[in-house]
Amino acid sequence: MFPYVVFALLFAFGCVTHPSHGAEVKVKDKDDKLCLYANVMVNFSVSYMTSENKTELAEFELPSEVMSSGSKCDKTSSTLNLNFGAGHSWSINFTLDGNVYQADSITFSYNLNDSSIFPKSVLTDTLSVNMRPQITDISMNTCYSCKSEETIQSDSVNQTLWNVLIEAFISNGTQSENLTTCSADLNTTPTASPTTVAPVTNTTTSTHAPTTSPAPTLPTPTTGRFTIKPDENSTACLLANFALRIGVKQGEKYQEINLDPNMTTVSGSCGVNTSELVLVSNAMTIALTFVNDTKKFRLQAVNVTASLSSGVVFSEANSSLTLWEAAVGSSYMCNKEQNYTITSQLNLFTFNLQVQPFAVKKGVFSTAHECPLDDTSILIPIIVGAALAGLILIVVIAYVIGRRKTYVGYQTL
Numbered sequence: 001m002f003p004y005v006v007f008a009l010l011f012a013f014g015c016v017t018h019p020s021h022g023a024e025v026k027v028k029d030k031d032d033k034l035c036l037y038a039n040v041m042v043n044f045s046v047s048y049m050t051s052e053n054k055t056e057l058a059e060f061e062l063p064s065e066v067m068s069s070g071s072k073c074d075k076t077s078s079t080l081n082l083n084f085g086a087g088h089s090w091s092i093n094f095t096l097d098g099n100v101y102q103a104d105s106i107t108f109s110y111n112l113n114d115s116s117i118f119p120k121s122v123l124t125d126t127l128s129v130n131m132r133p134q135i136t137d138i139s140m141n142t143c144y145s146c147k148s149e150e151t152i153q154s155d156s157v158n159q160t161l162w163n164v165l166i167e168a169f170i171s172n173g174t175q176s177e178n179l180t181t182c183s184a185d186l187n188t189t190p191t192a193s194p195t196t197v198a199p200v201t202n203t204t205t206s207t208h209a210p211t212t213s214p215a216p217t218l219p220t221p222t223t224g225r226f227t228i229k230p231d232e233n234s235t236a237c238l239l240a241n242f243a244l245r246i247g248v249k250q251g252e253k254y255q256e257i258n259l260d261p262n263m264t265t266v267s268g269s270c271g272v273n274t275s276e277l278v279l280v281s282n283a284m285t286i287a288l289t290f291v292n293d294t295k296k297f298r299l300q301a302v303n304v305t306a307s308l309s310s311g312v313v314f315s316e317a318n319s320s321l322t323l324w325e326a327a328v329g330s331s332y333m334c335n336k337e338q339n340y341t342i343t344s345q346l347n348l349f350t351f352n353l354q355v356q357p358f359a360v361k362k363g364v365f366s367t368a369h370e371c372p373l374d375d376t377s378i379l380i381p382i383i384v385g386a387a388l389a390g391l392i393l394i395v396v397i398a399y400v401i402g403r404r405k406t407y408v409g410y411q412t413l
């Protein structure tokens with residue numbers, strides 16, 4: 001009851017007038033209509049390593065001057081992408097489910113080569129962190145408003161969001177006057193008179209916990225299609241489709257990093273006895289070595305080098321593996337998520353995997369040898385079938401024995 005009273009008071013403001021001076025962005029759709037509005041303030045705190053081997057903390061704000069290229073609106077998903085400074089970006093994804101929408105993830109990329117923010121950084125890469133904000137249950141055609149601070153923490157980046165005003169999925173080009181207010185704001189609003197009549201609205205409050213931040217969870221990595229050609233005019237000699245994530249242990253700390261296939265350069269070679277696939281992205285370099293064992297091929301070596309969010313460069317390799325084994329002339333396939341332990345400090349996770357490192361014909365995959373785990377759906381009917389067959393056999397035997405007894409019985413009479 002009480003929160004609705006507060007809503008009645010807030011209706012007057014709406015999405016349109018807002019007193020803050022954050023980064024304000026208006027995204028338009030294909031028909032040049034406003035489809036996403038945002039006015040946000042974000043403070044960043046990033047720890048990084050300097051060339052003197054010290055950990056420094058860089059604290060900076062999202063400037064009000066931002067570029068919104070890369071933002072887009074679709075029917076049920078939209079992305080707000082803010083580029084700022086020397087190669088930094090902050091992007092947030094929304095999805096619409098029925099009558100409510102939510103923010104799924106925030107991806108913050110920071111360019112350590114920007115010495116005005118990260119002086120003396122030992123790394124010069126652009127690193128990304130992915131976090132899940134508590135911006136959920138926003139009613140369609142309302143504007144999410146949260147003046148309170150929400151801090152989202154990860155290993156080396158803390159982000160504080162405040163004075164947030166966002167409307168995603170604006171339906172007909174006009175911003176809504178109605179708000180979905182975060183509960184943190186509701187708790188600090190002066191108490192309203194209990195005699196005020198509460199209007200009936202469909203606006204929901206988001207359950208918003210500003211002090212507790214959830215463990216960031218990575219989205220499933222995107223599936224990439226990687227091919228190696230012996231020369232530019234030939235068809236592929238090595239085919240590999242997969243989505244890949246690495247899990248890295250460093251003492252007490254464990255970090256997972258997704259391979260972004262769109263930001264990956266592919267190289268490698270095809271041989272008679274050995275083929276190699278090398279993938280280089282911002283976050284990692286991974287080399288996969290396949291061997292041809294006369295009749296079968298297998299993944300024999302994995303070498304991963306990654307720059308961790310702590311600034312440490314991590315490198316692990318194992319060259320005595322027997323994974324992804326199949327007959328030469330066929331491909332190896334495994335759709336389900338797989339967790340491979342490469343070394344005690346490195347795990348490899350794959351999704352939608354299909355590889356053929358030898359004997360590729362016409363640039364397409366040959367018959368696939370599927371991994372055992374994918375077969376569990378077939379295994380269950382087999383087990384049930386076998387059990388049924390066993391049961392029928394027992395009944396038949398029992399019947400035969402039963403008939404024999406009665407037959408014997410007649411004879412003795």
Ligand SMILES: *[C@@H]1O[C@H](CO)[C@@H](O)[C@H](O)[C@H]1NC(C)=O
Pocket residue numbers: 043059060061149160162
């Ligand atoms: C954000 O940073 C600015 C200056 O860098 C500071 O004045 C402000 O108080 C900070 N806000 C929060 C919520 O931390």
Ligand SMILES: *[C@@H]1O[C@H](CO)[C@@H](O)[C@H](O)[C@H]1NC(C)=O
Pocket residue numbers: 053
């Ligand atoms: C950096 O510090 C770590 C531990 O504090 C030490 O093991 C390493 O040798 C240092 N590296 C350099 C280049 O000083």
Ligand SMILES: *[C@@H]1O[C@H](CO)[C@@H](O)[C@H](O)[C@H]1NC(C)=O
Pocket residue numbers: 077078079092093104105106107130219
């Ligand atoms: C956000 O959406 C964009 C565009 O749809 C997509 O490329 C990107 O992978 C999404 N990011 C996350 C973290 O889901």
Ligand SMILES: *[C@@H]1O[C@H](CO)[C@@H](O)[C@H](O)[C@H]1NC(C)=O
Pocket residue numbers: 045046047057153155156157158
């Ligand atoms: C993030 O916040 C926590 C708690 O306030 C603090 O311990 C940690 O050092 C912060 N990390 C960064 C990178 O600012």
Ligand SMILES: *[C@@H]1O[C@H](CO)[C@@H](O)[C@H](O)[C@H]1NC(C)=O
Pocket residue numbers: 172174
């Ligand atoms: C947009 O919505 C408003 C009210 O919700 C309505 O009056 C207006 O006709 C709509 N415009 C279009 C182009 O549909």
Ligand SMILES: *[C@@H]1O[C@H](CO)[C@@H](O)[C@H](O)[C@H]1NC(C)=O
Pocket residue numbers: 141175176177178200201202
């Ligand atoms: C705001 O909510 C009220 C009550 O539900 C509704 O009558 C009104 O049309 C809404 N305004 C907009 C712009 O959606």
Ligand SMILES: *[C@@H]1O[C@H](CO)[C@@H](O)[C@H](O)[C@H]1NC(C)=O
Pocket residue numbers: 201202
């Ligand atoms: C509000 O909710 C009621 C039922 O919960 C529904 O019948 C009505 O259509 C909703 N109104 C709007 C504007 O979504």
Ligand SMILES: *[C@@H]1O[C@H](CO)[C@@H](O)[C@H](O)[C@H]1NC(C)=O
Pocket residue numbers: 231232233
């Ligand atoms: C590929 O084909 C083009 C045009 O047919 C030719 O100019 C080029 O030399 C060829 N390259 C190789 C490596 O054979």
Ligand SMILES: *[C@@H]1O[C@H](CO)[C@@H](O)[C@H](O)[C@H]1NC(C)=O
Pocket residue numbers: 222262
């Ligand atoms: C990757 O690129 C393809 C086409 O170049 C595009 O369709 C896809 O949305 C991109 N995916 C991501 C995650 O950026």
Ligand SMILES: *[C@@H]1O[C@H](CO)[C@@H](O)[C@H](O)[C@H]1NC(C)=O
Pocket residue numbers: 271272273292293294295328358359
């Ligand atoms: C695999 O190795 C065998 C023996 O070394 C060789 O005869 C065969 O041609 C190789 N297969 C491919 C596809 O290179």
Ligand SMILES: *[C@@H]1O[C@H](CO)[C@@H](O)[C@H](O)[C@H]1NC(C)=O
Pocket residue numbers: 285303304305315317318
């Ligand atoms: C792994 O790759 C790195 C760089 O790509 C290289 O320096 C290192 O020697 C490789 N390790 C093994 C065991 O091959």
Ligand SMILES: *[C@@H]1O[C@H](CO)[C@@H](O)[C@H](O)[C@H]1NC(C)=O
Pocket residue numbers: 339340341347
């Ligand atoms: C992957 O496997 C290792 C070793 O079996 C296990 O410790 C780890 O929890 C697994 N990771 C995931 C995400 O399932």
